[in-house]
Amino acid sequence: QVQLVESGGGLVQAGGSLRLSCAASGRTFSNYIVAWFRQAPGKEREFVARVLWSGSTTAYAESVRGRFTISRDNAKNTVYLQMTKLEPEDTAVYYCAARNAGWSAIPSEYTYWGQGTQVTVSS
Numbered sequence: 001q002v003q004l005v006e007s008g009g010g011l012v013q014a015g016g017s018l019r020l021s022c023a024a025s026g027r028t029f030s031n032y033i034v035a036w037f038r039q040a041p042g043k044e045r046e047f048v049a050r051v052l053w054s055g056s057t058t059a060y061a062e063s064v065r066g067r068f069t070i071s072r073d074n075a076k077n078t079v080y081l082q083m084t085k086l087e088p089e090d091t092a093v094y095y096c097a098a099r100n101a102g103w104s105a106i107p108s109e110y111t112y113w114g115q116g117t118q119v120t121v122s123s
Contacts, residue, residue: 002026002112004096009117012086020081020117022096029053033099034079036070037107038092038119045095047105049081059103064090086121093118 008020022034035050049060049070058070069082079096094117097110104110 002098004098004112004114006094006096006114006117009094009119011120011122014087014121014123016086016121017082017084018086018119020083020094020096020119022079022081022114024077024079024098029077029098031100033101033103034072035097035105035110036081037095037097038090039095040092045107047107048094050103050105051079059105061105083119086119088121088123091119091121
């Protein structure tokens, strides 16, 4: 059973930075895709970024490209989301998700999910 645990959320002023962590356990992830999604109140869950666990290929939503960076530390079984130049529109619950298949930006196509971590950006 795969377990994903997010951490690192909090309250930050606009223009600030946060780093989210997603600690994975339960199996090896050599062919997994790990992604970050977010969900703001009253909105649908949306794709933010994804990375191939065993490679360096990444992809980003247009709204965060150039501001957010996804990375992974295989030795620690952890995926990170470095967020800079945060905007009030980035306020949401951020979720880590994983799937053992190809690229996808669709939440329903991900098998494993963490519990989420709240990010609040004040103006």
